[in-house]
Amino acid sequence: MKNKTHFGMIARRFLKHKMAVVCLVLLVILIVLALLAPVIAPYSPTKPSGKFSSPPTAEHILGTDKIGRDMYSRILYATQVSLEVGFLATLISTVVGVVLGLISGYFGGAVDKAIMSFTDMVMSFPYILLVLVAAAIFQPGKWSIILILGFVDWPGVARLVRGNVLSLRETNFVKSDITSGMPRRYILFSEILPNTIAPVLVYATSVFALSILDEAALSYLGMGVQPPTPSLGNLLNGAESLSVLTGKPWLWVPAGAVIILLVMCINFVGDALRDALDPRNE
Amino acid sequence: MWKYVLKKILLAVPVLLGITIIDYAIMSLAGSPLDMMVGPRVSEAALASRAAQWGLDQPVYVQYWNWLMELLHGNLGYSYKSYQPVAELIGSHVGPTLLLMGVSMVLGLLIAVPAGIYSAVHRYEKRDYAVVSASFLFSSIPGFFLSLILIYFLNVRLGLLPSSGMSTAGTGGDALDIIRHLIMPSIVLAVGVAGGNIRYIRSAVLEILEMDYLRTARAKGMGRKIVIRRHALRNALLPIVTVIGMQIPTLFGGAVIVEQMFSWPGLGLVTMSAVTGRDYPVIMGVCLLSAVVVLASNLLTDILYAVVDPTIKY
Numbered sequence: 348m349k350n351k352t353h354f355g356m357i358a359r360r361f362l363k364h365k366m367a368v369v370c371l372v373l374l375v376i377l378i379v380l381a382l383l384a385p386v387i388a389p390y391s392p393t394k395p396s397g398k399f400s401s402p403p404t405a406e407h408i409l410g411t412d413k414i415g416r417d418m419y420s421r422i423l424y425a426t427q428v429s430l431e432v433g434f435l436a437t438l439i440s441t442v443v444g445v446v447l448g449l450i451s452g453y454f455g456g457a458v459d460k461a462i463m464s465f466t467d468m469v470m471s472f473p474y475i476l477l478v479l480v481a482a483a484i485f486q487p488g489k490w491s492i493i494l495i496l497g498f499v500d501w502p503g504v505a506r507l508v509r510g511n512v513l514s515l516r517e518t519n520f521v522k523s524d525i526t527s528g529m530p531r532r533y534i535l536f537s538e539i540l541p542n543t544i545a546p547v548l549v550y551a552t553s554v555f556a557l558s559i560l561d562e563a564a565l566s567y568l569g570m571g572v573q574p575p576t577p578s579l580g581n582l583l584n585g586a587e588s589l590s591v592l593t594g595k596p597w598l599w600v601p602a603g604a605v606i607i608l609l610v611m612c613i614n615f616v617g618d619a620l621r622d623a624l625d626p627r628n629e
Numbered sequence: 630m631w632k633y634v635l636k637k638i639l640l641a642v643p644v645l646l647g648i649t650i651i652d653y654a655i656m657s658l659a660g661s662p663l664d665m666m667v668g669p670r671v672s673e674a675a676l677a678s679r680a681a682q683w684g685l686d687q688p689v690y691v692q693y694w695n696w697l698m699e700l701l702h703g704n705l706g707y708s709y710k711s712y713q714p715v716a717e718l719i720g721s722h723v724g725p726t727l728l729l730m731g732v733s734m735v736l737g738l739l740i741a742v743p744a745g746i747y748s749a750v751h752r753y754e755k756r757d758y759a760v761v762s763a764s765f766l767f768s769s770i771p772g773f774f775l776s777l778i779l780i781y782f783l784n785v786r787l788g789l790l791p792s793s794g795m796s797t798a799g800t801g802g803d804a805l806d807i808i809r810h811l812i813m814p815s816i817v818l819a820v821g822v823a824g825g826n827i828r829y830i831r832s833a834v835l836e837i838l839e840m841d842y843l844r845t846a847r848a849k850g851m852g853r854k855i856v857i858r859r860h861a862l863r864n865a866l867l868p869i870v871t872v873i874g875m876q877i878p879t880l881f882g883g884a885v886i887v888e889q890m891f892s893w894p895g896l897g898l899v900t901m902s903a904v905t906g907r908d909y910p911v912i913m914g915v916c917l918l919s920a921v922v923v924l925a926s927n928l929l930t931d932i933l934y935a936v937v938d939p940t941i942k943y
Binding site: 467472476481485583586614618 | 773
C-alpha cells in the first residue's frame with residue numbers, strides 16, 4: 348500500500364512536466380511502431396520493391412532509395428535496430444557500472460582505489476577514440492557496437508553508485524544492519540541497491556540518449572551497424588553525396604528527424620524523471 | 630600549491646601508462662597491420678621482412694616495451710603508411726584541430742553562459758522553458774546531421790560558405806578565407822557544447838541564487854540586478870571553470886566526426902585514416918596526446934579553481 352502511494356506521488360510529480368508527458372507519449376508511439384515493424388511495414392526493408400530513387404508516392408510514402416527499397420519500411424526497421432542497440436548498450440553499461448560502483452563503495456580500501464583509478468583511466472579517454480579504434484578492430488556490426496558502447500559508458504554510473512553507497516553507508520539503517528550482523532549480500536542487495544536505483548535510472552536515460560547518438564554517428568561513418576541491416580545512422584550514409592543532399596531530401600531528412608525526436612524525447616523524459624524522483628521536491 | 634601540482638603530475642603518470650597499455654592491448658587484439666598489405670603481388674618474404682622491420686614478429690609485451698622505451702627517448706615511431714615520423718605528422722595537424730576546438734569552445738560558452746544565467750534568473754517563466762527546451766534540442770542533434778543541414782543551406786542553397794578544407798585551393802589562405810571555412814564546423818561543435826552546458830550552468834546559478842549571502846544582500850536592499858551581477862555571477866565562475874575542463878574530451882571526440890564531415894585537415898582526419906588503415910604508431914601517438922591533454926586540462930581546472938575561489942587552498 349505504501350509503495351502504491353509512493354509511486355502515485357512520483358507519477359503526479361512527473362505529470363506536472365507537460366513537455367515530458369508529450370515526449371513520453373511520442374516515445375511510446377515510436378517504440379511501438381518500431382517493435383511492430385514486421386507487422387506494419389508495407390515492404391521488405393532489404394529487398395527492392397519499386398522504382399529506383401523515387402520521390403514519395405502513394406505506394407511509397409517516404410519514397411525509395413537508390414536500389415528501390417521502400418524508405419518508410421527501412422526507417423521503421425532502422426528505428427527498431429537503433430533502439431535495440433541503445434537499450435542493450437545502456438543495460439550493459441548500467442549493470443557493469445552498478446556492480447563496480449557497489450563493490451568500490453562498499454568495500455573501500457585497495458579495491459576501491461583500484462576500481463576508481465581504472466574508472467579514471469576510461470573516463471579521461473576521449474571515448475570516441477576508444478570506440479573508433481575498437482570498432483575498426485572488431486568486425487563492425489550490430490553486436491560489436493552494442494558491446495563497445497556498453498563497455499565504454501559505464502564509468503559515470505560507477506562513480507554515481509559509489510558516491511551513493513558511501514553516503515548510504517553512513518545512514519543509521521545500514522549501520523544498524525552492520526552491527527546486527529546482517530550478511531553482506533543482504534545489506535548490499537536489499538538495503539543499499541534499492542536506494543540507489545532512482546539516480547541510476549535517471550542517469551541511464553541519458554546514457555540511452557547518448558548511445559543512440561553514438562550508434563548513429565558510428566554507423567554513419569560506416570563503423571557501426573552494417574548494411575543491408577538498416578539503422579538510423581547508416582540510412583544517412585549516402586547523404587554526403589551532393590545529388591542526394593540537394594535532390595533527394597526524402598533519403599536523409601526523415602531518418603535524421605527520427606534520431607532527433609527519439610533523443611530529445613528520451614532527454615525530456617529523463618529530466619522530468621529526475622525531478623519526480625528527487626526526494627527534496629515536495 | 631606547487632607541491633600539490635607536482636603531486637598531481639606524479640599521480641597522472643601511472644594513469645597515462647595504464648591508458649597506453651589498454652590502447653596497445655586493444656590494438657594487438659585487432660590483428661596485424663600486415664593484413665592490410667596482403668595481396669597477390671606481395672610475397673611471403675616481403676611480409677616477413679616488413680614484420681621484422683616493424684618488430685611485429687615479437688610478442689606483444691615486447692613490442693609494447695620497445696614502444697615505451699622509444700617514447701622515453703622522445704621517439705613516437707614512424708607511420709606505417711607514409712613513413713613520416715609520428716611526432717611530425719601530429720605536429721603538422723594539431724594546429725587546425727586546436728583552432729577548431731578553441732573557437733568552438735569559446736563560441737559554445739558564449740551561448741551557454743548567458744543563456745544559462747538568463748534561464749536561471751527567470752526560473753519557471755516561459756523564457757526559462759524556451760531556453761531549456763532549446764538546450765535539449767541542441768544536445769539531441771547528431772553532429773553529422775547538423776553538418777549536413779548547414780552544408781545544405783549555407784553552402785548548396787545560398788552558396789555563402791565553403792564546405793570543405795581549411796582554405797580555398799590554390800590560394801595561400803589568408804585569415805578571412807580561413808574564418809569562412811571555420812564557421813560551419815565550429816557552429817556544429819559549439820551547438821554541442823552549448824546544449825549540454827546551458828542546463829548545467831542554469832542549475833549551478835540556481836543553487837547560488839538560493840545561498841544565504843544572496844538573501845542577505847537582497848535583504849540589505851540591494852537591487853536585484855546588482856545582486857546578480859556583483860554576487861551571483863562571480864560565484865558562478867567556479868562551475869563554469871569545471872565545465873571547460875569537462876568539455877575537452879567530448880570536444881575532441883566531436884572534432885573527429887566534424888573534421889571528417891568538413892575535411893578539416895586536423896588530427897581527427899589523421900586519426901580516422903590511421904584507424905581504418907591500422908596505422909598503429911599513429912593511433913598510439915594520437916591516443917597518448919589526447920590522454921595527456923585530458924589529464925593536463927584536469928590539472929588546469931584544479932589550479933583555476935584555486936585562482937577563482939580564494940577559499941580553496943591546496
